[in-house]
Every structure is written in C-alpha cells, then in structure tokens.
Amino acid sequence: MLEGVKVIDFSYYLPGPFASLRLADLGAEVVKIEPPTGDKMRELADECIFAANNAGKQSISLNLKLEEDVRIAKSLIKEADVIIESFRPGVMKRLGLGYDEISQINPAIIYCSISGYGQNSPASLLGSHDLNYMALTGVLAQLKDSQGRPVHPTITMADFIGSLHAVEQMIAALYARERTGKGRYLDLSLVDGLLSLMTNHFVQEHKTKSKNGIQLLAGIIVSYYLYETKDGRYVSLAALEPNFWKNFCSAVGHPEWCEHHISPANDDNVIFREIKQLFQSKTLEQWAEFSMQIDCCLTPVFETDEAKILFSSERYRKMIHIEEDRIEVATCYDRELLKKRSHAPKINEHKQDFIYSIGE
Numbered sequence: 001m002l003e004g005v006k007v008i009d010f011s012y013y014l015p016g017p018f019a020s021l022r023l024a025d026l027g028a029e030v031v032k033i034e035p036p037t038g039d040k041m042r043e044l045a046d047e048c049i050f051a052a053n054n055a056g057k058q059s060i061s062l063n064l065k066l067e068e069d070v071r072i073a074k075s076l077i078k079e080a081d082v083i084i085e086s087f088r089p090g091v092m093k094r095l096g097l098g099y100d101e102i103s104q105i106n107p108a109i110i111y112c113s114i115s116g117y118g119q120n121s122p123a124s125l126l127g128s129h130d131l132n133y134m135a136l137t138g139v140l141a142q143l144k145d146s147q148g149r150p151v152h153p154t155i156t157m158a159d160f161i162g163s164l165h166a167v168e169q170m171i172a173a174l175y176a177r178e179r180t181g182k183g184r185y186l187d188l189s190l191v192d193g194l195l196s197l198m199t200n201h202f203v204q205e206h207k208t209k210s211k212n213g214i215q216l217l218a219g220i221i222v223s224y225y226l227y228e229t230k231d232g233r234y235v236s237l238a239a240l241e242p243n244f245w246k247n248f249c250s251a252v253g254h255p256e257w258c259e260h261h262i263s264p265a266n267d268d269n270v271i272f273r274e275i276k277q278l279f280q281s282k283t284l285e286q287w288a289e290f291s292m293q294i295d296c297c298l299t300p301v302f303e304t305d306e307a308k309i310l311f312s313s314e315r316y317r318k319m320i321h322i323e324e325d326r327i328e329v330a331t332c333y334d335r336e337l338l339k340k341r342s343h344a345p346k347i348n349e350h351k352q353d354f355i356y357s358i359g360e
Contacts, residue, residue, distance in 0.1 A: 002028040005174065008076055009057070010097075011086035012039045014159040015114050015190060017053040019166040020084055022331040024056040025341065031076060031354070032057045035064075038347040047344075054344040055328060061348035064095045073097060076354060078106055082170055086114040089124045099185045109183040110173040114166055118189035130190075133158035137194040138201065142212060161197055162190035216240065221262045222272050223248075226301065233284035234301040235291070248296035252278060 005028040009020040017032075017039070024030045032039070032054060038061070041050040060076075062069040074097070077083060083102065085092050092098045092113070099111045116133060117123040134140040134157055135150075143151045166188045173184045195202075201213045212218055219225055223239045239245040242261060249257040260271040267273060279287065284300050291298040302310065308327075312320040321328045321338045330337050 002026040002171075002174075005029070005082065006080045007031065007082040007084065008033060008073075008080045009084045010092070011084050011114060013041050013086070014049070014053060014156060015162045015166065016084045016086040017041070017050075018160060018163040019112075019114070019170070020057065021053050021055065022163065022167045023082070023170070025331045025334070025337075028082075030057040031080075031350070032059045032345065033064075033073065033076075034059055034061050034347055036061050036348075042347070051344040052329065056341040057345055058350040058353075059345035059348055060351045060354055064097070070096050072354075074102075074105060077102055077109065080106065080109065081174065082110045082112065084112050084114065084166070084170075089113070089115055089119045103183060103185075107183055108177060108181065110170055110177065110186065111183065112166055112170055112173075112186040112188055114162060114188045114190070116190050118192070119187045121189075130156040130158045133190050133194055137191055138198050139194050142201070158190045158194050161193040162188065165193040165196070216262065220265055222257075222265050222269070222275055223261050225265045227276060227279035229282060229284045229287055230280050231283045235279065235284065235287045236299050236301055238297040238299075240297070244295065244297045247294055248298065251290070251294040251296065254278075 002023060005023070007020055007023055007028050007030045009016060009030055010033045011017055011020070012034075020028075020030045020032070039050060039054070041053070044050070060072075062073055064070055064073065077097075085097075093100075099109075099113075102109055102111060113119060115124065116128045117126065131140070131153075134153065139157065140150045140153070143153060145151055166186070169186050169188060173186060177183060201211075204210055204213060217224060223237065223245045226234050226236055228234055237248070239248050239261075242258075245261045246258050249255055254274070257271055257275070260269075263269050263271050265272050282290075287298065288300040291300065300306075308320055308322075310316060312318065312322045312327075317333055318335060319330045319333065321330065323338055326338070326343075328337055328341055334340065
C-alpha cells in the first residue's frame with residue numbers, strides 16, 4: 001500500500017523504529033540513519049529488541065556532527081517522502097536538519113518529530129521514560145493491586161501507543177499531500193497518545209468523579225473477573241452480556257447462577273465463592289479446552305511463550321512467523337511476511353549503495 005514511499009528514520013530506541021517498522025510492512029522503503037556506534041538499542045537483550053523493531057530496513061551510519069555527513073543526509077532527504085526523528089527538541093535544528101531548513105530543499109516532506117512531551121511544553125527538555133509517561137497521564141493508576149499500589153508494567157505502553165499515533169498521523173499527512181501537494185510538520189508526543197487512550201476515563205471522571213473508568217469492568221462482578229485455576233494459573237471470564245453468562249452457567253451445570261450475573265465479586269457473596277471453587281477444580285489446559293467449546297467469553301491467561309505458540313500456528317490468524325532461529329512478529333496480518341521482510345540490518349550495511357546512488 002505504501003510502495004514508492006521513502007522514509008528516512010533518524011530515531012533510536014522504540015517509538016520511532018516501531019513506527020517505521022509498521023510503515024515498512026505496509027510497503028514503504030525505510031532508511032535507518034545510525035550514529036557510527038549504532039542505535040543504542042543494539043546493546044539491549046542481545047540485539048533482540050533492535051532486531052524486532054528494525055527488520056525490513058536499510059542502515060546508513062552517519063556522524064551528524066560532521067558537515068560532510070549532514071550533506072549526505074540532506075541528499076537522501078531530497079528524494080524522501082517522510083522523516084522520523086526522536087531527538088530532544090531543538091537537536092535536529094542545531095544539526096542543520098530541522099523542519100524549516102529541510103522544507104526548503106524538499107517542500108513536500110512529511111516531517112515527524114516524536115518526543116515525550118512535545119516540542120514546546122514546560123517539560124519538553126526533561127528526560128523521561130515509559131514509566132514516567134504512564135504515571136503522569138493516569139494510565140498507571142488504572143493498574144493497581146488489591147492494596148491500591150500501582151503495578152509495575154513489563155510492557156512499554158507509551159512507546160507502542162505513541163508509535164501507532166505517529167503512523168496514523170504520517171499516513172494521514174501523506175494522504176493530505178496527495179490532495180494539496182504540501183508537506184507537513186508533525187509534533188508527536190508520547191504523552192498525547194496515552195492521554196487519548198484515557199478518553200473514557202477523563203470524561204467519566206469529569207461527569208461522575210469516578211477515577212477508574214467503567215466500574216463493571218474493574219473486577220467487581222462475578223461475570224467479569226480473573227479466576228485462579230487448579231494449577232495456580234488464571235483465566236479471564238468476561239461474560240458481560242446475559243447470553244454469554246447463561247451459556248457459561250448452563251455449561252458448568254449451575255443454571256441457578258444465571259440470576260446472579262452482576263453480583264459482587266467478593267467473599268461475602270456465596271455465588272462468588274462457589275465460582276472460585278469451580279475454577280480451582282480444573283487446570284488451565286482444561287479450561288482452555290472448555291473455552292473453545294462454549295461461547296462464553298472465557299480465555300486462558302497465557303504467558304509469552306504460550307501466546308507465541310498459539311499465534312505462530314494455523315489455529316488462529318498467524319501473526320507470529322517462525323523459521324528455525326528466526327522469529328518475526330507481524331504489524332499487520334500477512335501470511336507472506338517471512339518472504340517480504342528482510343532481517344534487521346547490520347550497522348552501515350547499505351551506505352555504499354546510497355553513496356553510489358546519490359553520486360557522492
């Protein structure tokens with residue numbers, strides 16, 4: 001869908017690279033600009049994170065503090081459609097690669113700056129990470145244990161939501177350019193993405209003072225709850241609609257539970273205690289088999305390795321592709337992903353090709 005679109009990606013770590021990975025999977029040509037020492041993400045987890053987010057791209061190593069390398073970057077940009085950068089605000093301008101200067105040599109460029117707090121805010125120049133963004137936007141407060149303490153997440157939600165936000169804006173800008181012929185500057189903040197994720201919570205809090213969203217979804221009723229199994233694992237029951245709850249109650253031989261659909265999930269409720277005992281009578285595997293036979297919104301809580309096995313098989317939409325030691329996770333459903341997506345590049349792997357193509 002994006003064949004013919006050329007992206008120059010100056011970004012490091014996660015938000016920018018995951019965004020350009022998604023563009024590459026849609027057909028765009030992505031050229032990754034790395035410093036001579038490489039993207040710092042190469043150093044993390046034996047390069048697993050780098051490989052996961054930079055497949056299908058080409059790598060050129062440039063020292064943007066050198067005038068000659070800035071000149072090479074500009075030569076590449078002249079022929080590009082999109083720029084992605086994630087430096088602190090003001091850095092690209094100091095390097096001579098800011099939007100005002102670049103738009104003079106390529107007026108049609110879509111220039112996307114990804115930062116934590118945006119280019120012009122009181123916190124623009126402050127360093128922060130995913131945990132900070134989640135904390136500040138109220139997202140982390142939605143993930144609390146039974147004692148009211150926020151649970152430390154193991155997924156960088158701001159990075160990934162910010163990437164999706166960036167891709168959405170870049171594709172919209174490309175579409176607008178088709179109609180107007182004009183490029184555009186995009187100021188993307190990771191905080192913005194999380195704030196939009198909290199839309200329902202903010203509106204509800206403003207109207208009702210409730211701080212934790214829709215209460216029925218907060219683990220307070222028996223039909224929408226995480227239950228422990230016989231082997232100490234968990235299943236998620238989300239039978240909100242009466243028909244799904246009826247299916248569950250009938251299938252487990254307790255039709256008398258039907259009238260207790262939204263009764264409280266606390267130990268003062270005898271129905272809740274009975275349901276907990278029921279789930280603790282079978283293993284996760286047994287409940288997983290049950291969930292495929294009875295239409296009642298029941299799913300096992302899988303670990304990463306278990307989800308990998310499931311979604312790399314033909315049982316579901318195959319979003320994870322494995323071939324011996326190689327693993328690729330699709331950003332969109334594509335059964336031919338392994339054929340289309342090349343391995344993540346080595347540092348500076350493609351510089352000579354581009355130097356030749358621009359006549360340097």
